[in-house]
Amino acid sequence: MKKVTIKDIAEGAGVSISTVSYVLSGKRSVSDEVKRRIHEQIELLHYKPNAVARSFASRKTNIIGLYCSKYPDTENTDVFFLKMVNGMMAAAEKRNYKVLLLNEMEGSENFVIPFDKTFPIDGAIVTTTINSHHYLNQLESEEMPFVLVGKPPKDLKINCVDNDNVKAAYEAVELLLKQGATNIGMVTGSGLHTRLSDFEIGYMMAHNSYQIAYRSENIIRHDINDPDYVQKIMSAIQENGLDGILVSLLFTRLINRLLTDPHAPHSIPIVSFGFDLIAEHYSHLTKDVHFIQSNAYKLGIEAVARLIDLIDKPESKAKQMLLSPELSVWRQSKELQQIE
Amino acid sequence: MKKVTIKDIAEGAGVSISTVSYVLSGKRSVSDEVKRRIHEQIELLHYKPNAVARSFASRKTNIIGLYCSKYPDTENTDVFFLKMVNGMMAAAEKRNYKVLLLNEMEGSENFVIPFDKTFPIDGAIVTTTINSHHYLNQLESEEMPFVLVGKPPKDLKINCVDNDNVKAAYEAVELLLKQGATNIGMVTGSGLHTRLSDFEIGYMMAHNSYQIAYRSENIIRHDINDPDYVQKIMSAIQENGLDGILVSLLFTRLINRLLTDPHAPHSIPIVSFGFDLIAEHYSHLTKDVHFIQSNAYKLGIEAVARLIDLIDKPESKAKQMLLSPELSVWRQSKELQQIE
DNA sequence: CTGAAAGCGCTTACAG
DNA sequence: CTGAAAGCGCTTACAG
Structure with missing residues (x-):
């Protein structure tokens, strides 16, 4: 059973590949009749767009990486982390992103993880870890948008979200x-x-x-x-x-x-x-x-919201967001x- | 600043693109001298392979999806879930996989999530949810390898991992x-x-x-x-x-x-x-x-181990694994x- | 409103 | 041990 591609839909509907693509993305107006024929074919052939091909062509994965430290943590920070992830997922979903869990690479003594296209991500969330200072310095030199959850080192002007x-x-x-x-x-x-x-x-x-x-x-x-x-x-x-x-x-x-x-x-x-x-x-x-x-959930929300803003317009400058305490x-x- | 590709490495080292690719993957033996020149260029140009392009060409993402229900849960099952995810990440890392968190799509009344190449995953983990029976039936008809964590409906012979x-x-x-x-x-x-x-x-x-x-x-x-x-x-x-x-x-x-x-x-x-x-x-x-x-952590480990086995050889038949209780x-x- | 075509950066048979 | 080339399935300028 061969997999159905955009080409099959184009042929079935008697239009060009690009027209099908534009109907799918909505980036150009298409006549109702053509739209109808295309959707008919999609239905008929059970066509599902291939996410990887789409990402490859558009250079956009709609995935954000969450860098997780392997350092042993207490139960309480685990719960914090979980709620933060929940917040991230909620915020990501709203803007059609997914969260990819990334952990430290094998064999690296320090907390060093590749911060580039080695992973299919558009941006990353980093949480403060033991040797984060050294690590954050490295991140700054990369072109990947990222947001830190936690307090940044004083000398670094980076995007971050934290409790006040x-x-x-x-x-x-x-x-x-x-x-x-x-x-x-x-x-x-x-x-x-x-x-x-x-x-x-x-x-x-x-x-x-x-x-x-x-x-x-x-x-x-x-x-x-x-x-x-x-x-x-x-x-x-x-x-x-x-x-x-x-x-x-x-x-x-x-x-x-x-x-x-x-x-x-x-x-x-x-x-x-x-x-x-x-x-x-x-x-x-x-x-x-x-x-x-x-504020675990809220921090997750804010971090992702900020990150997606950054991805959308990377030229915007570093911003530090502090959540006011709630008693x-x-x-x-x-x-x-x-x-x- | 243009991004460095495999082509740049090939030109720099005076070899073909395919040779660079084979050096990177180790799928074919290459002379030490050529290897040396290639690694030299990689170092020099700070080349990082593009994960998306690689996935696109190889039709393999090395990512497994974890389908998360949005249904409200108690704190305790949250902790269970967290530990299970930790186990999954550990098992995934060992075999060079990552975990992508997937949640229910907007607007779907039932717990229905696309289970195909709509997401860049090689396989998926599903946990038992309220209306899982209806859902699992749907999954069976797809070509995506998956493992259920929990008790399967009696009439379905699917891969699953659960406590006994x-x-x-x-x-x-x-x-x-x-x-x-x-x-x-x-x-x-x-x-x-x-x-x-x-x-x-x-x-x-x-x-x-x-x-x-x-x-x-x-x-x-x-x-x-x-x-x-x-x-x-x-x-x-x-x-x-x-x-x-x-x-x-x-x-x-x-x-x-x-x-x-x-x-x-x-x-x-x-x-x-x-x-x-x-x-x-x-x-x-x-x-x-x-x-x-x-057994939360262990269930995560086993589910992912089983899933990756399935991805590697999809023809293997459904297996139900039960973990013996530990008092x-x-x-x-x-x-x-x-x-x- | 629509199409032909280049191109995204790799992998992998095929040929030598 | 190595290379030339097809191809993975889309997006998106470009042209009309």
């Missing part, structure tokens, strides 16, 4: 103050670098704006892989006399302890980053939790009230 | 018996259809093998969207005097209640399906939980012991 984490931490502190906190702690990962995170900047700016005493020991840095971090952080909370806490979702076990342990101090208000990612599992909260939305509260469920 | 859910439930019942249970309940979703699930069959087979009394009311069917299901199921557990429970992970709130509420009856052993998908969030268990692994236990964490 400075503002997020700032507003989180504001919220804790409104709830009566006076001595606010922040629990954050001990990254590879000792550089200040945007969260810390926002935290500090809020302390400055509201003229609250700032104590460096209130910024509690911990490796999330330390098996005993919960105990250590709980101790620090007590020793420092904290009455409000800002905590990253990465500290799953700490969150569990603070939010579900009936013996935990009920009085300390907590703001978590990205609690929406795992809220489903917390029908057993012992208190309400305020959180700053992860929400996840209420202690009915479930639990029945228990008590 | 009959065996899983059977072994779960066995495990509960070993733990001293004598009156075992099963909590399961109230699907659209009233047909028996594989889980129920396995449950019944175990009751038959071990000659335990079977009480139909011990199979507790509930809509997971019922906001009050926890209370209702807890009541049923008490009324029926159950001393062992088999529960689907879909009942997140019930799991929370049974596993994290210190007031919940500690004595009843529980076996959960797929607890591994969310175990990360349960550092606050009040008891150990036995579970049957979801595991998730121990109550140290965390919690410190609390008590």
